[in-house]
Amino acid sequence: MRSTRTILTALVTASLIGGLSSAGFTAETAAADSAGSIDEIIVTAERRKENVLDVPITVQAFTAATLENQGIDTTRDLMNVVPGLNFAIKGLFAQPVLRGISTQGTAVDSAVAIYIDGVYQASTSAVLFDLGDIDSVEVLKGPQGTLYGRNAEGGAILLKSRQPSFVPGGDISVSYGSYNDRQINTFLTTPLIDNFLAGSVSAFYHARDGYVHDLLRGGNVGDLEAYAFRGSLLAKFAPNVEFTLTGYHGFQSDESAFAGIAAGGNSLSRRVAPALPIALRAFDSTTDLYPYIKGISNGATLNGTIGLGWGELTTTTGYTSTISNAHQDADQGPAAALGIIASYPSVTRSEEISVATQKFGPVSLVFGGLYFGQDQASQIFVNHISNVAGKQGISAYAFYAEAQWDITERFKAIAGVRYSDEEREYHGYAGTGPMLPTTQVAQGKHDWDATTPRFSLGYKITDNINAYATYNKAFKSGTYNPTGLKSTPVDPETTIAYEAGVKSAYSTFNFDVAAFHYKFENLQVSATITTPTGTTSVLQNAAAAEISGVEIEGSVKLTQAFKVIGGFSYLDDRYSEFPKANVNTPFPTCPGPSPCGNFANTIDATGFPMARTPRYTGNLTAEYLATLFRGDFRASLTAYYNSGFSWEVANRLRQGTYTTVNANVAFTPPGSRFEYSLWGRNLTSRVYEIQSADSAGGDAVSFAQPRSAGVKVQFKF
Numbered sequence: 001m002r003s004t005r006t007i008l009t010a011l012v013t014a015s016l017i018g019g020l021s022s023a024g025f026t027a028e029t030a031a032a033d034s035a036g037s038i039d040e041i042i043v044t045a046e047r048r049k050e051n052v053l054d055v056p057i058t059v060q061a062f063t064a065a066t067l068e069n070q071g072i073d074t075t076r077d078l079m080n081v082v083p084g085l086n087f088a089i090k091g092l093f094a095q096p097v098l099r100g101i102s103t104q105g106t107a108v109d110s111a112v113a114i115y116i117d118g119v120y121q122a123s124t125s126a127v128l129f130d131l132g133d134i135d136s137v138e139v140l141k142g143p144q145g146t147l148y149g150r151n152a153e154g155g156a157i158l159l160k161s162r163q164p165s166f167v168p169g170g171d172i173s174v175s176y177g178s179y180n181d182r183q184i185n186t187f188l189t190t191p192l193i194d195n196f197l198a199g200s201v202s203a204f205y206h207a208r209d210g211y212v213h214d215l216l217r218g219g220n221v222g223d224l225e226a227y228a229f230r231g232s233l234l235a236k237f238a239p240n241v242e243f244t245l246t247g248y249h250g251f252q253s254d255e256s257a258f259a260g261i262a263a264g265g266n267s268l269s270r271r272v273a274p275a276l277p278i279a280l281r282a283f284d285s286t287t288d289l290y291p292y293i294k295g296i297s298n299g300a301t302l303n304g305t306i307g308l309g310w311g312e313l314t315t316t317t318g319y320t321s322t323i324s325n326a327h328q329d330a331d332q333g334p335a336a337a338l339g340i341i342a343s344y345p346s347v348t349r350s351e352e353i354s355v356a357t358q359k360f361g362p363v364s365l366v367f368g369g370l371y372f373g374q375d376q377a378s379q380i381f382v383n384h385i386s387n388v389a390g391k392q393g394i395s396a397y398a399f400y401a402e403a404q405w406d407i408t409e410r411f412k413a414i415a416g417v418r419y420s421d422e423e424r425e426y427h428g429y430a431g432t433g434p435m436l437p438t439t440q441v442a443q444g445k446h447d448w449d450a451t452t453p454r455f456s457l458g459y460k461i462t463d464n465i466n467a468y469a470t471y472n473k474a475f476k477s478g479t480y481n482p483t484g485l486k487s488t489p490v491d492p493e494t495t496i497a498y499e500a501g502v503k504s505a506y507s508t509f510n511f512d513v514a515a516f517h518y519k520f521e522n523l524q525v526s527a528t529i530t531t532p533t534g535t536t537s538v539l540q541n542a543a544a545a546e547i548s549g550v551e552i553e554g555s556v557k558l559t560q561a562f563k564v565i566g567g568f569s570y571l572d573d574r575y576s577e578f579p580k581a582n583v584n585t586p587f588p589t590c591p592g593p594s595p596c597g598n599f600a601n602t603i604d605a606t607g608f609p610m611a612r613t614p615r616y617t618g619n620l621t622a623e624y625l626a627t628l629f630r631g632d633f634r635a636s637l638t639a640y641y642n643s644g645f646s647w648e649v650a651n652r653l654r655q656g657t658y659t660t661v662n663a664n665v666a667f668t669p670p671g672s673r674f675e676y677s678l679w680g681r682n683l684t685s686r687v688y689e690i691q692s693a694d695s696a697g698g699d700a701v702s703f704a705q706p707r708s709a710g711v712k713v714q715f716k717f
Helices: 004-016 029-036 064-069 076-078
Strands: 042-043 057-064 084-088 092-096 110-115 134-141 155-161 171-177 181-193 197-208 212-214 224-238 241-255 261-267 292-307 311-329 339-357 363-382 385-407 411-432 439-462 465-476 493-505 509-531 534-557 562-577 581-588 600-605 616-628 632-640 658-668 674-681 687-697 698-703 708-716
Touching: 004 084, 064 134, 076 084, 076 155, 076 632, 084 581, 084 687, 092 534, 110 181, 181 708, 534 581, 632 687
Parallel strands: 110 155
Antiparallel strands: 057 134, 084 092, 134 155, 171 181, 171 708, 181 197, 197 224, 224 241, 241 292, 261 698, 292 311, 311 339, 339 363, 363 385, 385 411, 411 439, 439 465, 465 493, 493 509, 509 534, 509 600, 534 562, 562 616, 581 600, 616 632, 632 658, 658 674, 674 708, 687 698
C-alpha cells in the first residue's frame, strides 16, 4: 500500500507540474524540429502513424541521428537512454529486461518482443548487434498483448533499417579506437528504374581486440568480430502500392562474455586441482577452455503497403535462420572441471497482414492476423562425456482487432482483443561421449491458447497535454525446456497490467510521467543446477510476482543550441509467492578457504526481489549543437545510473551500484561532406558486470569494457 500511495502521489504531482512526453528526438519528427521545435514526434506503436502525444502507452523512439548523438552503437547500449531497460546478456544471447520483466534461459523465448522491419525475432542470439544501418528505434513499454502479442509481456522494441530511396545518396564511416577497435559502416541507395524501382545496400564491419588478460596462455582474450550485409529493393507499383524485399547475412563473435573470473573465487576447479591459482581480479582470466562464441544469421523480409482508399493494408513476410555456437569454461578455472560446448540452430517463418482504417465517423479500426512457425534445436556437451539435445517445433496463429472511438473532440476510448493459439512438439535426447545423442528419452506435444484484451481511455487536457489510463493482459506461451529432458511442459505466463500517465509536448520541452502495476502468474524461471549425474537446466513456474513503478522522461531546449534529455525509473518488485525455487548454493566444505562450486538447493524465494531488476535507473544527456567556424558542431555527454540488482533468484550474486559516462564531439567544416568526430565510452572506467551465471562449476562473472576512446570520419554523398 505504501508503494502504491507513493506512485499515485508522484503521478499526480508530476501531472500538476505541467506536461509530459517521450524523451529525445524520435522516430519521425516534423520539419520544424531542425529549427528548434521538439513538439512533433510520430511513431507506429499502434500500427498506424500517430503523434506520440496521442498514444496511450509509454513509448520512447529514436532516429539514427539521435542514436549517434547519444553514443548508442549496439542494441545493448539502448539501456543507457531508456529508463527501466536493463539489457542483460548470456553469452551471445540478448536478454532484455524491461520494467522488471525478462527471461533468463538461453533457449527460452524472451519476454520482450524484438522486431526488425516488422518481423518478430524469435532467436535472442539474432538481436545483439551493431546499429550501423538502423534508421529508427521505438521502445514500447509494458505488455503489448493485443497488437504485438506474442511474447511481448515486458514490451516491444521495434527496429527499422534504412530503406531504399528514389533520391540517390549514401554515406561511409570509418572509426578507430582503444583496443584496436575498428569499424566500417556504409550505406548506398539509388533509383534503378525511375519512379518504379530503387535499391540499397549496406554493410558494416566491427572488430576489437580482447581487454581481458590471459594469465594461462599470455596475451589477451575476449576478442570481438562482427559483420553484416543487407540489400533491399523497393518497387512502387502505384502511388499507394509499394513493396520492399530485403535479404541479409550477419556474423558476430564476442568472446568477452565468457572471458571472466570466478566470483568470490567460487570454482569447481579448486576441488579438482586445489594447487592451481585462479584469477580473482576483473580483466584477468585463467580459463582452461578458450572462450568461443559465434553466431550466424541469414534472412529475408518482404514488406508491402497497399492503399485501400478507406485504409491501408500492410503485409510482412519473414524468414530467419540462425545458429549460435559457444564454448564455456563454466568453472572459470585452470583445471578441466566443467566445460560446456553448446549449439543452438533455429529457423523461423512468419506472415502477418494488418489493416488500419481511416475514421468511419468517430471510429477507426486496426485488425489483422499472423502465422509464426519455428524449428529450434539445442545441443549441449558437458566435459565431452555427457550430452543432451532437444528439438522443438512451434506453430502459432493469432488474430487481433482494436477499435478507437473518439467520444468527443478530446476524449477517446480504445478497446482491443487478441486471440493466440500455439502448439509445440518436443523431442529430447541423451547420450555419452563426443557424438550427438541418439537415444530419445523425452517427448511431448501440447497446445495453448489465450484471449488477451486491452482497454484505454485518453483525455486531451489541452492541445499539448494528454492523460491516459490503460488496462491490458499479456500471454507468453507454455514451453518445453529444450535441454531439460522432461516430457511435461511449463505453463504459460500471464500478465495483468494497469498504467496511467500524463504526456505533454511543447515547442521547447516535453515531459512524461507514468505509473504502473503488474501482476504475474506462472512466471517461467530457469536455472542451471547440479544433479547426481552432472549439470542440467531446470525450467519451472514461479507461482506469482508483482511489480509497481514510476517512470519520468523528458527533454528541455534551454537555448537554441543547448538541450538536456533525461529519464528516471523506480521499480518495486518481488516474488509474491515462490516457495520452491531451484537455486545453487556454494559447497560448505572445500580445500582451502574459498568455495569450490555449487550444489542444487531449494529455497522459499517469496518476498525476494526479481532477478535482473534494478530498483532505480536514470539517464541524463546534455546536447550542444551550434555553428562553429561557420561549420556544424555538435557535442553530447550521456550519464547512466543503475542502483544494482541480483543476477539470480536467490539474490546471492549481485551487481552493485554503478554509473557510466559516454561522450561524442563532431564537426563538419563549412561546405564539406566530411564529418570528423571523437568518441568516448565508459569515461570513468567503471568496473561493472555484463554477465554473471551460477552453475555446478561455480559463479562465473565477466565485465564490461573499461574506458575506451576513438576517432571517426564520415563521408556523405
